[in-house]
Amino acid sequence: MLYEELVDVYEKIGSTTRRLEKEEIIANFLKTIKHKSPETTYDVTLLLQGKIFPPWSDKEMGVSTQLIIKALSKMLGENTKSIENKLASVGDMGEITEELVSNNKQVTFFKVPLTITKVINNLRKTESITGSNSQNKKLNLILELYSSASPLEAKYITRTITEKLRIGVGEGTLVDAISDAYGIDKEIIDRAYMLSNDLGEVATRAQESIGAVKELSITPGKPIKPMLAQLSPGIRESIEEMGEVVCETKYDGIRVQIHKIGDEIKIFTRRLENVTQALPEIVEYIREALPDEDYIIEGEVIATRDNKPISFQYILQRVKRKYDVEKMREKIPLKIFLFDVLYYKEPVAEQPIGQRRQLLEEIVHTSDDVELSTMKVVSSDNVGDAEELFNWSIDNGHEGIMFKDVSSPYSPGKRGKNMLKFKPVRETLDCVITGGLYGKGKRAKFFGSYLLSLLDSQTGEYKTLVHAATGMDDEMLASLTDRMQQYILSTNEQIVTFKPAVILEVAYSEIVESNEYEAGYSLRFPAIKRVRDDIGLDQVDTLDKLKQMIDLQNN
Template identity: 30%
Template sequence: MKFKDLTKYFEKLEQTSSRLSLIEILSELLKKTPGEEIDKISYLIQGRLAPFFVPLEIGMAEKTVAKAIAQAYGVTSDEVTRQFNSLGDMGLAAQKFAVKSKGTDITVNEIHKTLTQIAKTNGEGTVKKRQKLLSGLLSKMDPISAKHLIRIPLGNTRLGIGDPTVLDALATAKLGDKTKRKLLEGAYNKTSDLGLIAKTLWEKGLSGVEKLDVRVGSPIRSELCERLPSPEKVIEKMVEVDCQPKMDGFRIQIHKNKEEIRMFSRNLEEMTHMFPELIDASKKQIKAETAILDTEALAYNPDSEEFLPFQETTKRRRKHGIAEMAKTLPLKAFVFDILYKNGKSLIDEPLSKRMEILKETIGEDGVLIRTKNQIVKDSKTLTLLLEDAISKGLEGVVVKKLESKYEAGARNFNWVKLKRNSSGELNDTIDCVILGYITGRGKRIAFGAGALLVGLYDKKSDEFVTVSKIGTGLTDEEWREVHKRADRIRVEKRPARVNSLITPSVWIKPEIVIEVLADEITRSPIHTAGKSDSDPGYALRFPRLVSFRGFDKKAEDSTTVEELVEMYRLQGKK
């Protein structure tokens, strides 16, 4: 496929504000895509060159990209910078300078190959080499193609397409029905690789996709918890459970392949290089040639022998000074599940059997600690375990059905989190996604943002729906920081996957996840979370920001509308 034909579809996708239209446009594009390019186009739709877990990032600075544009079109980098400052989008600046260019018939494969070369270029003279390669591509672009090409190395494609939407389009294009997405979703949850799903579907059909399974080195999408209000409700619904303490740290999936250790976050990002102590511990403590472990890593103070709050743990997420920080703020990883061992996937095994295998695989506690678990059949014992966890400064407990499989990517009542004050008034936090901001007034004029429009993920419709505006809980510095982060992903109009009756001053791509505490959940006609033609939506009363969680959670992993409705019901509201 010619790259200019692909970018014509990108242009249509960027212009639409309807998710159904997104699926239709994508399906039309995918039907025309040959098998040798379907994986690459699947990645480019996501603004990437490879799956999320492959650390193949171009990450070019705006200054370098501006120089590449200048070199391609015979202007100065100052002229490019002025256009960028005026338009607020380097892609639009490139489009303006490419106005007289007719472009060539360069293919998607050729574009992908050169962009991959740019991403892998390192060593002496890296900046100039990358600049030259990008400039060479730009010289072959028509204006529309130049706009969309230049956004890729900047990580800002502005298409706003989620994984479920791509899966809907793949199902429509190849299977003739988007409702067959679930047939693809199971394989995606095991492999986390849309390109692999697409290529397998194109080359081997649905039967080939169904054969895709867990692989060491490819993260499995994490299973998530539902909520229940009390130990009594847990036992009533689940009868007999495996109870484990709930930690508040990094969710890390550890993959061992002989001496090679890789680690992935819940949002599929590779984090191996950040945690050298976990690499060493995994080599020593995991009694298996190959294994995949599900863990929660927390910062640990060796002097006081205490586990530290999440805000301290987040300091370990860094690119520089890693070895020094590992000494001053070491991590312990609590291993609570095993998903693969010695060539065999364990996700279809019952939890009780996985716990037995885990006990054999992780022996003595060290840096890796096997999470203590206890079988519970009555609410009194569960209450004592919950209170014990809280007294130790933990969030609460997680209870799991003994015979449950590991359902990758699922959130259901096989796993339930039970936290302090889960019943009565809303004392549990909610993970929201920032959808836009309202510009500041008075003192906050200097901060840029004065209030945040936040929402939740509606899994059924693959949309983000509004639940509140937040204007408290941030320091002056945090207001400046959120404005800075938001402006990096601002868009000109409401994203197609955002459903809102409120129009903020600035829309942004739904990417930043924040932890929010509120007094209670109420019904609201102006918010779209849970709203229908006949019923009002749901909203948060007196919300305030607790922390930023965007780096360890994808927007789609935020609190769902279903969870919010259940929390509202548990408040005793009618």
């Protein structure tokens, strides 16, 4: 199948802002390829998401913007500095690629039409290339594509590499389009996606039959998105609204999803990053604590000192560590609290949390290193037990408590009222850095203030909310400045625009209306608490979350 057919669909989708129209375009396209192979449907579904690997995979292309610039420079004879200046001005490497290829005066007489298979295979090959001369090998694979591409094809090849497709298609739109294209109820498609975390697999199954879609389920080795919690308005209010709930301690660590497949144990963060190599003792502890069966369990890894929890930032040092792991193991000891089981010999994620908790207690052999989360089953008759657990959790250095509807199944990637979190201070938001200002005086070489944004889940864009400068010590100021260099899109005197990539947790005293920021609101007395390397861009707080916070603030 020719790549230009998909590019034509990209252009049609990007030309409208109407979600239903986007859905219709995708559905019609999927209908036209029903007769194609399952592999084609799988690849098309991935490419419509701007991906070449499924979300559960930890594979990455490892192709930087600089390598794209180098490829274009080599092919077109354009100065790399000139391309970099264009990028600083335009901000979209895809548009720049289209413009440069359009202006190419060199004629290629033996262009071979690009196929979807060729594009995705070349890009996938970059992941496995390592060692000396690896950059040149990756360069040649990209050049091979650009050399045969039309300007429009080149634009979307670049956007796929940079994972910024810019056509305004979210997962919900694709779920609806697959449902429409194959005549299968949306709830069935949505369930299959939640449990498989692979829309490509869902689409190929839908191409086969409704029964094949229903067979999709959670599988050890393929991490799924974590179920997410809403904010609790208060202990009593939450319990009275939910009825009977599992109330458990909320730990200040890294949430992990642990998979055992055969003899292998893999540990994934909530961003679905494989951190197994960084946490060898957790692998050892889990192997001792659970039976020799296939399973998927969830827990929270915390850093300790004298067997007491210490700051979240210490666990980040462990998770991000690639070298000297054994040395860090001695310096920052870890333990894990388990709180859920999603698979044990068979899928159990759709069973109520009450049953899953009972199963967890049956299969886990606890120790000083592996414990179950401290919990109580409470209702409106014994709210005091929840308040007692909250006070105990805070006194012992933990974050707060969780409420889980005792009858609720696990809903991957969903944020609903079946799971709530309650902390003593709830005024924090996870925002992405989209801009910044250089400091003054001693801080003139550093970014002294950051422009922070929230996700508009309706459009997929980031809306500015606040400038934050306080809360950073000199060490954080310097390290964050170094880190942000790679994400600079443009610079205008003191003002810098960044590619959304780094997330900060920001504390504040109050949300106020503001015409200065795109969100329509801003934060009073913002203070940067920490870098959130444990979450991804799809988990940045949203404008909907902001409105929820406003409602809580006003009640």
